[in-house]
Every structure is written in C-alpha cells, then in structure tokens.
Amino acid sequence: MNKKYNDSWMFPMFEFLQYGFMQNAFIAAVLVSVACGMVGTYVVVKKIVSISGAISHAAFGGIGLGYLIGINPIVAAIPFSLLTAVSIGLINERVKISEDTAIGILWSVGMALGVIFISLSPGYAPDLFSYLFGSILTVPYFDLTLMFILDLIILSTILLFHKEFLAISFDEEFSKVVGVPSESLYILLLCLVALSVVVLIKVVGVILVIALLSIPAAISKQFTYKIKNIMVLSIILGIILTFTGLWLSFVFDLASGATIVIVLGLAFLISIFLKKYW
Template identity: 45%
Template structure:
C-alpha cells in the first residue's frame, strides 16, 4: 500500500480505471460487430494525429482524437460502399497514418521525446490534465451508448432487422467506429497504439463466457479490464517492466487460464 503515496501511481490507477471502463464498453461493441480489424486500423492511423499535434504544439491527445475521429468517418464511408476491399483499405489507412505521424515528428525542430511511449504505453506518465481529458471521453462514450442503447443493440446483432425497424444502420455503424476511435485515444497512455486492440478484445472474449446480454457483457468487460490494469500496474512497478506490456500479458494469462478450465470441463 505504500506505493499509493506517490502521485504518479495515483494518476496511473485513476487513469487505468477510466480507460478500463471505456475499453469494456467499446470493446464489447468492437467484438460483437466484428470490427476488430477496422479498429486496429483506426488505432494505428491515430499516430498521424500524434505527429501532427507535436508539430503544431497542441495537446497530443487532442490531436490524436481529431485525427482518429476523421479516420473513423473515412473508413466508415469507404467500407460501407466497398466492403469487398476492406482489408486493402484498412492496410492503406494504417500505413499512411503512421507515415504522416513520423514525417511530422521528423519535421518538428528540437523534438527528442521518446515516441515509443505512444506505441507501447506509459501509464505512469499520465498527468492530471490527461485524467481530466479521459474522464470527459468516458462520460461522452457512456452517455452516447446509454442514449442509443436500443439502436446500437439492434444494429450490432441484426442489421437487417434494424433496417426494417427504420433504424439508420449506416449512421450507427459510423457512430460505433467513432466511439472506438475515442476509446483508442483514451487508451494511448495506458497500453499504446500497438497493444490497444488487446485491451479492447480480451476482456470481452472473457466476458462472453459469463454474460448473455450486451449490457451485462459491457459491465463484466469493464470490471475485467480494470482488474487486468491494476494487476498489470503492480507487476510493472515491482519488476520494472513496461506498463502496457504488463497489463496485456496479465489479460492474456487470464484468458489462457479460463480457456484451459473450460477445456478441462
């Protein structure tokens, strides 16, 4: 308990809980709608926003948010019109986003901060401003999901039925991608752009074993993500390893244990 006296540990725990809540809610939508690959493309494209923010001298999370949301809208528009080429489109967005980010960082004079923290996470470097930003993103994500829950539920499980009921499937498909983009940005400081998909999907894969409703799955996913984040932080602190990698490995081990128990039964 003595480690809680440090401000950076307190910030890490608070941000970890905030990120886990968002990851549990949005991760459920990502898995149910089978858009994991699309979300991965958005995550890596957000690197372009990081580079642009550094070049312009604006807050990194703000720049990443704008870039990620724009990328999500573009991906939604393109994939709705041409689903047969989703893999090529995502690959293009993925690579171009990261290339843009690297170019802008290279063009920024005198910038020498380690960019690896954005790729693999550095939750112990979270500031009070980052926590406020994450809190606002959490509130927005949860408010949107609660307000449109019935429509999102219908679109996620049966888009044809949703269309017959007069629900604008294209709008809610785009909305889910935008929410995924916001969640990705919130998780950048915790696990980084490379590992964010694991944090979004592993808790949901586990939650599927214990939940039969979308709302229950979201709650269980959030709880599991929080547990993985806290345990991962503890391992990271005491063994001096990367926080992002530690969090994800805890989640992977938990998933492996659950699957092994199910196999034995």
C-alpha cells in the same frame, strides 16, 4: 526505478499507491477500463477488432501532427482518430472496396503521416516511445481530465443508442429493413472506438491498444451472452487485470503497457481453460 523490490514477491499490493504518480496511474486504469468495457463489447460482438486496430494505428498520425504544430499530441489525436473512423465507415458502406483493403490503407497511411509529421517537427520528441507502447506511470492530470471527459461522452452515447447499437451489432441487414439508420449508427460506433483509442494511447500505446479493447470483452463473452453483463464484467476485469499488470510492472521494473497486455493475454488463456474444464 524500483530495484529494491525486484527480489520480493511480498511487496504489498496496495502500498505502491502511496506514490502520487501511481495514484494517477490507477485512476487512468479505471478510466481506461470503463471505456474499453463498454465499447470493447460492441467491438467483439460485431467482430470489428481489426477496424479498431486500424483506427488506433492511424491515430499515430494525429500524435505526429500534435508534435508538428506544438499542441498536446493526445488532443491532436482526437480529430485525427475520428476522421479515420468516419472514413472507414463511409468506405465500408459506399465504396466498392473490401473492408480489409480499406483497413490496410488507412492503417499504413496514418502511421506514415505520423512519421512524416514528427520528422518535420523541430527538435526531438522525447516521449514518442510512450505514445507507441504506453506509459501509464507518466499520465499527467490534464490527460486524466481528458480521459474522464471522453468516458462521459462514450457513456452518454451508449446510454442514448444502446438498443440501436445492439441491433446493428447482431443483425445489421435486419436493422436496415426495420428502418434503423444503420450506416449512421455504424459510423457513430466507430467514432466511439476512436475516442476509446485516444483514452488508451497513454496507457498502453498505439501498438498495444487492440489488446485492452478486445481481451476483457472476449473473456466476458465466454461466460455470459447478455450485452449489459458483458459490459459490466469487462469493466471489472479491465480494472483488476490492468491494476495487476501495473503492480507487476512496478515490482519488477518492467514496461507498464507491455506488462498489462501480457497479464490480459494470460487471463484470456485461463478463461479458456475455465470455460472448457469447469
């Protein structure tokens, strides 16, 4: 697509924003970073990264359902992801089954349902690959609007329940003792994770969601212990690293979602080095 730039490292980093699809991609990167910076902080602090992975993979069932009934797959993924989040929360709190077992069951069942729904849908799913591995360069205006609305919902919920989320993230047992409705708040937190997953799907895809949701917060957590600072730093890092990955994918004609994740991974390795030796 951009092979005339492939041999040049000097391609101006902001010149590519003159293209309309790149402007949409940059806006998507910002919206994604906001959601991941806020929710990802709780995910990393509470150590529920694997649960986030289960929700993201189960969301594929919603994408398949969208193809089957003929609606936008992202829209269909919202209730499906929320249902998965609530199911994991209830199983974890009320059913005598280990959390990793519940995660494995919902993870695999969600993906399987997605495959079945797509196989039953008429015709061919031309953009299915983008939902699996992301395609930030093809994010339409409707998806940007939906991402913005979901970001507002996530932000509003966190502002309303920040102290409660903080309590259950660090000491859920003590929260129960002092009267905090920890079960309901835990399920609500998982629902925020589900909404974040929906925001992320179009950018990095179902397979790579967990990287954006965890790596910026994991990097930030190495340099500060205050939740608010981790959130702010995660958002800033998310924007910078996602933009860098987007630029590199444009210059070298690489898969955008995978390139963004590679940049995130390298940034994490660099942060470990800086933390240890500086």
